[in-house]
Amino acid sequence: MNECIIAIACLGGIGLILAVILYFVSKKFAVEADSRIDEIAEILPKANCGGCGYPGCKGFAEACVKANSLVGKNCPVGGASTMAKVAQILGLEASDVKPQIAVVRCQGDCTHRTRTNHYDGAKKCALASDIYGGETDCSYGCLGYGDCVEACLFDAISIDPSTLLPIVDETRCTSCGACVKACPKQLIELRPKGPESRRIYVSCINKDKGPVARKACNVACIGCGICVKKCSFDAITVANHLAYIDPEKCTLCHECVEACPQHSIVALHFSNSTELC
Amino acid sequence: MLKTFRIGGIHPPENKLSAGQAIRKIELPAQVVIPLSQHLGAPAKAIVAKGDEVKVGTLLAEANGFVSASISSPVSGKITKIDTVIDSSGYAKPAIFIEVIGDEWLPEIDRSSDLKRECTLSSNEILEKIKAAGLVGMGGAAFPTHVKLVPPPDFKAEILIINGVECEPYLTADHQLMLEKSEEILVGVTLLMKVLNVTQAVIGIEANKPDAIKLLTEKATAYPGIQIQGLKMCYPQGGEKQLIEAITGKQVAPGTLPISTGAVVQNISTAFAVYEAVQKNKPLIERVITVTGKDIVTPSNLLVRLGTPMRALLEACGGIPPNIGKLIAGGPMMGRSLTNFDTPITKGSSGILAFNETESLRQPIENCIRCAKCIGVCPIGLEPYLISIVADQNDWEELERLHVMECIECGCCQFTCPAHRPLLDFCRLGKSKVGALLRQRAAKK
């Protein structure tokens, strides 16, 4: 019994002394920091994905506190609701940022693009694009080895086994931009999600001349310019034999989609949509 | 006594199937395609247009910048278009398409085969002729020769090393050239010595070419300052840094140019091209190429005009093998595999290698078993297994610390790896990413 009491007393005493030491040390070496940084870091999603452009959620919190306004600062994972809370803590106005989503600009699956060779190297997009244009005659198209899938921290992009092209899961995509950086062909773009998730975009980045592009893939954009003529809002431009729809000007009127002779323009989540993949 | 480099190296099977085959010309093709980027540095700028008529030797494109080279027409005919072609880089690049009509040469080109030993031109004049001829390193790197022959301000050339090694398996073009044009090569070497203002030149030849070593040693007695050095058989004996170490004993410090050791290295085919350019006024318009492979009917060494499609060369050697699985431009260790048979021959093309289906495919990749064989064979003393794992994880800063930029892409590591890991693929990826990082950093400063 005595041994028990002595043991408890010793350990308790040591614990007490250490606690006191720790208390004084934490006071002496405390780092002066704005308490709002921790407050904001608490309400952020803590995914540390870097989608905001800052190093981790703590970095974003620090940047918000240091800046005078929230213009240009957006947490794509937390979205508008999180930014509203941040604005409240700081007493600033939340900037109005439209939600964005990753868009894969390629429709070249095996029914559209003919395979002309067989790639036998290590199956990584970065490696394959380093040595040549790919297994088809379109050297701009998706390689399908999934570097984008590996880069995504939210499991929001995966390779569709039937088409071997990436598909984006809208419920999970946070538009952090990791897949955009990972794709060596640069065919993933962050575009506004659109009202009710409706968006229209040119699903091709082939800059070869029209006949060459069409021979390689039968849904390639040939830069014919018909869509430019049809668009009454000046939203479409053609450069380097490739059309591009400006998402700020596009009103989702749908005219270009039907007009495109190559069916390169994709319209998502419309009632009679032209989703091909 | 045979010399060699100290670190690493492998001994792949030689397979010199076309050894001893005399160099022969082939029929001119119906069309040649001349890519504007056949050398390291900025692509040349075309000075001809659609419809122009050209003769052999007509200047097609000018050097565009300090590190660049001009391109002369290898055929006579009419320019049909200036378009793009998929060259050995795997991507479409701008090129000049010429329809071949006849075989008319510019009058100033001396087409005789008499040996011309004497040269009364000054070093600068020789250099100008080399530049005008559009000469580039013909070992495969294709660095513009006139740039290499002028050392940067703080460096001085002390020795000229001629690379007659041809350490890649299968290739025999340089070997055959040494046997058939030995004196012309020695004159070319003398001209290079004059430009560099050096009194010592060493021609390094691998020990598997005893006839070339014997012949050149005999002939070199008539040319002061030129020595022949036999080298041990080991890949990559012909790598610039390894060759300099074997011949001079000095290792090029990482991050510095080879000229810092006082050595300037030129390929032996380039030395021959220098002879033709300076003594015969002939620009670089044709070269010797080995066409080889176990299923090629007649493995040969062909003298081919630049711009000829690979298809024509294969047809001149018995046709495209029916079970061909891979078409390689260059040797099996560093060559590039091609997507189609119409890729044109360029200044740096040293060979065409046809592999059948079985030879073409890689084995499945397994886990790294840390056997350290890759470390044992790396001639630069790097750690390929670690570089490949770190590159797979996209950690570019760590890759820089692992000295990935010093990799010479020889392929010894991947050749040796028992787990068939794509070590060189990841090294290359690491080099391109770290290179971009370094350029970004330099730009910020």
Next chain:
Amino acid sequence: MLHISSSPHIHSGDSISRNMYGVLIALCPALLVGFATFGLGALIVTATSISCCLLFEWLLVKYLFKSQKQTLGDGSALLTGVLLAMNLPSNLPMWIIILGSLFAIAVVKMSFGGLGCNLFNPALAARVFLLISFPVQMTSWPKPLQLTQYVDAETGATPLALMKAAAKGGDMEGMLAQTKHIWDYFLGFNMGGSMGEASALALLIGLVYLLWRRIITWHIPVSIFVGAAGFSGILHIMAPNTYASPLMHLFTGGLMLGAIFMATDYVTSPMTHKGQLIYGVMIGFLTILIRSFGAYPEGVSFAILIMNAFTPLINMYCKPKRFGSQEAAKV
């Protein structure tokens, strides 16, 4: 259709299985001596160990890793099975062997990620696990030449046990009188101990084969011998009646087996020659330390496992010599 990949387009033909099967061939002389000395027991232990290792690896790859591709073909599980068997007494009950195989494959190898990812040598770690869990069964070594006995074989003292007693008691000469002549240990006739301890000669034949096939280099085995002989030599000179001679140490116990087959395992040994020499010398030193001053008569397993833990550190500090590094240092 043409195939595309980046260079190099040829390969040496080497493969993981070629290396593993090469090691197995090198083990054959020692295995045969083991069978000849311990008979039925050795056969049963080896067969059980091999089949359990193969079975457990197959099950784990299929159901835990859920991989389509089985890894049994690479020969590493087979090799682990054989090496484990060579470390065990030939009268060990089957259920202990099964447990040992499970530990080796599941805990030491697969839980770290499979081939190439393990930190410790699976066969050795399993042996140590069995030694500390079942000390009695693992130290009751059967006497040699009981060819038809298995679990009921008669047991006796091994040379190492005698050397340990001498180290504690100080009567080396008396102890040595009970052991055989040094050449018997070298040649391996009628040797007690585990199968792998039987014949130094058979193991050395294996070493020559491995060196000839270039599966291993001389650095690790030689540095272990030097480290062990050096330290034991110093001790023996200081107190010949307490500490056995270097040759005794080299030819008895698992030092030969450990130096040639266990410490040279690719996955757990350092990558550069400099690192390997440091690793080997330390293993030799630690072995003699444990044998002379430690609680256990056999120290090789512990020594190798301890140095396995240091391998990543050795790899970090012993980098290969880079081309031009001398030139760079001058600048």
